[in-house]
Amino acid sequence: MPTLNWIGKEAVINHHNDVPFRTLDKKYTFGNDASDNKIIHGDNLEALKALLPEYEGRIKCIYIDPPYNTGASPENGGWIYYDNVDSPQIRKWLGQVIGNEFEDLTRHDKWLCMMYPRLRLLQKLLSDDGAIFISIDDNEQANLKLICDEIFGASNFVEIFSWRKTYTPSNLSHTSKKCVEYVYCYAKHKPNLSRFRGLTKTNDADNPLLKSNNQYKTLIFPKEHVTSTLKEDCYFPAGEYGTKVNIVHLKKDVEFKSGHFLQDIELEGKFIWTQEMLNSELTKNTKIIFKGKSFAPRYDRTDYNPEVPRNLIDVEDMVGTTEEGGKILQAIFGKKVFVYPKVPSLIEYIVNFICDKSSIILDSFAGSGTTAHAVLNLNKQDDGNRKFILVEMQDYAENITAERVRRVINGYGDGKNAVEGTGGSFSFYELGEPVFNADGYLNENIGTEKLREYIWYSETRTPYATTDNAHPYFMGNNNGTAYYFYYNPDEITTLSHDSLNIVGDKAETYVIYADQCVIDSEWLSANNIIFKKIPRDIRRF
Secondary structure, X not given: OOOOOOOOHHHHOOHHHOOOOEEEXXXXXXXXXXXXXXXXXXXXXHHHHHHHHHHOOOEEEEEEOOOOOOOOOHHHOOOOOOOOOOOHHHHOOOOOOOOOOOOOXXXXXXXXXXXXXXXXXXXXXXXXXXXXXXXEOOOOHHXXXXXXXXXXXXXXXXXXXXXXXXXXXXXXXXXXXXXXXXXXXXXXXXXXOXXXXXXXXXXXXXXXXXXXXXXXXXXXXXXXXXXXXXXXXXXXXXXXXXXXXXXXXXXXXXXXXXXXXXOOEEEEEOEOOOHHHHHHHHOOOOOEEEOOOOOOEXXXXXXXXXXXXXXXXXXXXXXXXXXXXXXXXXXXXXXXXXXOOOOHHHHHHHHHHHOOOOOEEEEOOOOOOHHHHHHHHHHHHHOOOOEEEEEEOXXXXXXXXXXXXXXXXXXXXXXXHOEEOOXXXXXXXXXXXXXXXXXXXXXXXXXHHHHHHHHHHHHHOOOOOOOOOOOOOEEEEEOOEEEEEOOEOOEOOEEOOOHHHHOOOOXXXXXXXXXXXXXXXXXXXXXXXXXXXXXXXXXXX
């Protein structure tokens, strides 16, 4: 497989292992005190590392919109990402302002050094049936493809989606007008990836019975096989119904009363099925459901899958443009606060490819918070419980990113332009101190509970749950093994026959962390006890 080499690659290829493991310090919760939604302020490399204890292998969908590396200076909308990589080759440019393309021929190396360790950590966070979606433009898309092939595996490449970002492109170029950007998609393990779902909104475009490019035909839907989303009694005279996408013609008057149609429904429309095919389906007890008053018939079956999405994303998919994204953000804040923000409908569309109502969605280049906006919209539409995690390193994480989410939750705008709130909540975090000091000893400033959380994760790879137990050193039981953290900041702890009273419930095996041990190894082995010395035997990530 072809691989990409650049100056500094050797220093970053395993740099994610050297990133200090920091705690996450909750600053406040907006809304429900038990919110699982997170907005994290801090360098996303360190934040991704900090998420591992709770989220490794649990994120169903990752969407990121990293810097496109256009060559612009920070004063003109460019980017600076610092990375504490102790390498002369990298220190030569990381932390310096990225110059114009013809003045600094190493800016692509800088971008790759910034992206590589972050993608390594994102790959760890993905679930086995999850996928990552990465927005990019022409500046780095070729490089992105090669490093993603290396990190995720070429066999896990799924698709390059082209998003029509604008219908009014700039006319500054001498060669072409830029109308599209790209969304790269990779799976964690492609065989586990579920079939992508196309449109899931109430819309004829994903209707299995209607297609706008079909020929008109007439079908009769027997009233005993038909249901409706209508709540009130209605009378429908013969005539034209439907939506902009598909028009249907009701051939005879129909009345809906007490939750049932009183007559068979005879419709002319651009149906996929013939009457014979419809009758065959109805013998399988398939119900037909009519959405509202549009007379757009759909399967009422749980085994129907909408068509897979096209690799072109545009208005036909009910996805807006950057102009729309800017208008939405301006409506929220009453002024222009961000350049070229993504539109929520793009991320809603992507999230629906693979996510169910309880999936976790991560965005580690959060910007103005569009991903959270999209997730909240989806939850409002179908009463879902999707969770979002946003990471933003810039100072506007609080006054733009989090503030946008607050306003989306509560509602924004006035009068006829008012937008109803989605409801929801989130907790805001800052990156805390590292678990280990520079000398390799435990950082006692973070508190014993944070240390327990870290050690539990290092042993079990599962989220830590605080124990309410009479044995204060007990951390929990996992797969028959009981774990104990025999630690006191103010004294040296010694595992001895006398101190074994810290052990509570019976288990198959015991792992006990302490400062020292005076019990001989043979006795420990005979009693299925594994001693681990603090801090020597605590695994570093």
